[in-house]
Amino acid sequence: MTNPTSTRSNGSKMLRRYGPFGLVIVVVAVIALVTVVFSGGDDDEASDGAEVKSKEELIRSGPMTPEKAELLGKTTVDFGPNCDLETGRIKVPTVYAPPCVEPFTGKNGGTTSQGVTEDTIKIVAYQADPAKDPLLSSQINAAGADTSPESAIATGQGYVDYYNEYFETYGRDVEVEFFTGSGAFNDEEAAKADAIAIAEKKPFAVLNGPAQVSRVFADELAARGILCVGRCALAIPEAFTKERAPYLWAIGPSPEEASRLAAEMIGNYAPPGPAQFAGDPELRGKDRVYGAIHFETRDGAQKEAFGTFKNELKKNGVDVTVDVPYDGDEFLAKAQENARTAITKLKEGGATTVIFYGDPITPGPMTKEATAQEFFPEWILGPSVLADTSVFARSFDQDQWKNGFGISLIGGRGEQELQDSYRIYQWFHGTPPPNNTYGVIAPDYGILFRGIHLAGPKLTPETFRDGLFRFPPTGGEVMNPSISYGNHGIWPYTDLWGTDDAALVWWDPTAVGESEIGQSGNGLYRYANNGARYKLGEWPKTAEEAGLHDDAASVTIYTEIPPEAAAPDYPSPAG
Template sequence: MTATSTGSGGTGPKRPADRLILRGYGPLAALIVVLLLLTMLVPSRPKDDELTQFTDNTGFSAPETTTGQPGAPVGTTPTGTAPLDTGAPAAPGVTPAKGGKPVTTNSAVGAAPATNCSGGAKQDGNTAYSPACVAWAGGDNGGATARGVTKDTITVTFRDIGNPLGDSDSELAKTAEEKGIIASPEATERTRAALLEYFNRTFQLYGRKVKIETYKGRGDAIKELGGTGQESANADALKVGQEIKAFADMTAISQPYLDALVRQKVVAFGGLHLPASYYSARAPYAWGQLVDCTALLDSAVDLLTKRLPPSGNANRAGSAALRQKPRKYGLVIPDDAVYAQCIKEAGPKLAAAGITITKEIRYSLEIAKLQQETPNMAAQLKGAGVTTVLLVTDPILPFFLSGSATQQDFWPEWFVTGTVLTDADVAGQFYDQDQWQNAYGQSYLSDIRQGKASESYRAYKAIRPQDEPTLTRDLDYYSLLMLFIGLQGAGPNLNPQTFQRGMFAYPGASGPLGHWSWGPNDYTAIDDAREIYYDRRALSAFNNQPGRYISVSGERRYRGSWPAKDPGAPVPTAAAP
């Protein structure tokens, strides 16, 4: 890699897309904060004509799943309907039920036996990710086995840091509502409460129920995502740990807040592609919904080597001239020690593939500077003869960089590694479309169109059949599902250590969000990715707006290693000579 450069310098003329962000970077940053809250994003727009897969006589039936080894596709079969026995090990003090029948054991002493599980041999017939059905005879569950745990309840917090979009009547808020990525606080709370009730009814918590406490935080999401705001994050974590005395928090998206919660020994869900070593060093408290950057970059380098290799010309570039030139790679990453560690770990694999980084640019995570710095970044990349830009960035940087590239008449191949929702349709729709039609890469998000057949929709309607959930319900649904898998696996003696044991005991399963598993050195949920390109004209399944990342191989997803054969994604017409 070459010596690091930091983008700086002048500004270019405004382009029409700037109207989308009103007065500069701020509103877009706010919108992206909302996007970041959708860390478990799957298409969820209700449509009557969408695929319905679950039709057995219980009302629920998970699709057949297949689990592949690294390098093999793993995913959901489109037509399977038989419920499966996942073979999950029993939690301490309990026994897996046979066909949903209650089973008592000598170590599970209690009054009433468990009821039949909704999925037969599976605890929850609604989800492909269900662990095995577990029965508990009742009795003494140990009571207050950890902070935030009593014999009856498990306290979990959600941090409310206000609406980053500001006034609900603002142009940006209206735009976000049109795109389906915000909901009123009342609707959000109603949806979350219904999903919580569903999980409390369905999963085995050994006499306890989860209760959610939503508190008003002092933190600033935009500052924290930029690497600052630690003092306020510390104050919020102190409130969670010492005042509310919660067992877990579900909103640790920023690293400052996640770090602060870990220091308080609160089980925390969040983090944006932190290294595997980060989570391991903070075990058993830190968990992530998004894949760690160690696995992400291993996968990205393998795909880059096989689809955009150094031996070929840049045939996916946006200009006819660049398409005739041998590939030269540029890398754009945040100037941050955590992400630098990820790149360092990926270095040997890049070198082994014969990939040399001609120009590396590290940029400040201070959002206010991006609009001023990206013209110079584009100029540096162009001046170095880069044909292929590797993006390991936040979702805001490509908005400014793609526009600056157009201003500089620079039309490279854009390689999307799938970091922090840069691979989400809604983010891609904000980028310069003439540039982004050349984007190619990988995504750990899902492209399955489910609508009313989605797990989250069915779970909500099981509790509240009379009204509709929010379109953003999947954030809460999949985060809570992760939590309840660990709580059930922990057994009656719940504490952070047994929670980790329960997560590690989960055997893994494939479903709408790809393959899930946890284990030593793996504290994040999604294991596999899909190969994608961006189609500016295709309608997104999320908001029905133009601009969508298309899966090259349908529903197939891969873990760690990609097929050598190129599936042949279409190449758009060059936008420039």
């Protein structure tokens, strides 16, 4: 190794309140699981808004799996040639392979839900039009990401072909129709119109959506009884999701879960005391004064959201005293103006420690302005979208960003051919994914097909939910985030969100290697303790125990998959 009856809320202002940073998800394929981390309300009693079955009831009511066979005392169930009897999971080379199910025969119930017939399951996949966002598209292209709708569609269809072949769909084929969005990433009226237009096609589920206004888009779909899966449910908080259960299914943790993970990490490794990671020796000799740079809209729509994060920090002994919002309505156009205002306020407020909460582009001008003002504090990467990727961090001021640490919700980096979404596509087709944003595209399909696979033949939104709840907690190793839905003892409530853990990282400007989209260069994140991942309550208590800034015990990019993170290997159908 080198080192997911309508209860829609009061208009677009509320819908914009939670996590408008989702727009940047379209920019790069840097992860197998894309996660959004911005807080909504302060609600500690999350549930799915409906009566939840016990684990035994879920297993008994579902398709025949090895776990159900054991529960019923059946020892002669034939799970077919696609089942690995040693693992109890289907024979595909990913740790996220679902449990085997008994091969389906007989009648599947025909039209069990909208978009479902005896032979097909209709899905619509939203595809953004880069021509609608020329400024954002230029940023994307500069990062090296493929913005071609054609190659993105081909990649999505390639994953559908793989899943249809290996996952149980109970006599049906999943058919996907690609829909090109009519507006920009932040156009609420276009998002609403697109959702209505898609709903008129009567699909069972929708994948992806307009990034910054996903709440508007998801709200319209849920009101019409259509599942909104993966990036379609981007940046949506717990309360909003619960009110619309069981229709919204996100990839990553809920915004609140991510804030809890980040706050515990910060409280453990940057508690009150000397600012030991600051770049300025004079600041290192001072006790920490915490500042925060965070995304905000001109009407204050993020005030409640950021308040939740601040409350979580306070629970962990960290009080933010220098609060610096920046203009999120025009964060690209006003980057330099935002930076001058923010750094001046932090410096004048005596901040030694700056927590960043926002998009992956803003740290560039912020850190460069800090250098221009000769201000070298500790930098702590808190809840963010993709600021924990080298493709963006290389654009930050390197002498600034090395002074601190951060949270990373994505799995430990591996060379491209070791990445889960890449390997699956290559294994099935014999060729690489056509679009280099495969790591963003693939997870939506993974959630969809795992839910269908474990739902049983009577496919409805409720049985899809139960299917996801039946999927056992999986991952948690260095390259594989822990993923689960339902009640598995990880969170003290019914969990409707995916990723459950995170890693500790810091920036090494001298490390050399490829970015997440294959561009060679200087600067990589180091994963502490060789990429160890932690759930809430599991973070090591001190920076030393966590391996912070211990290069020898860190990893930048894995050149081979560690044994504990490896999936079984099976012969490729591509030959």
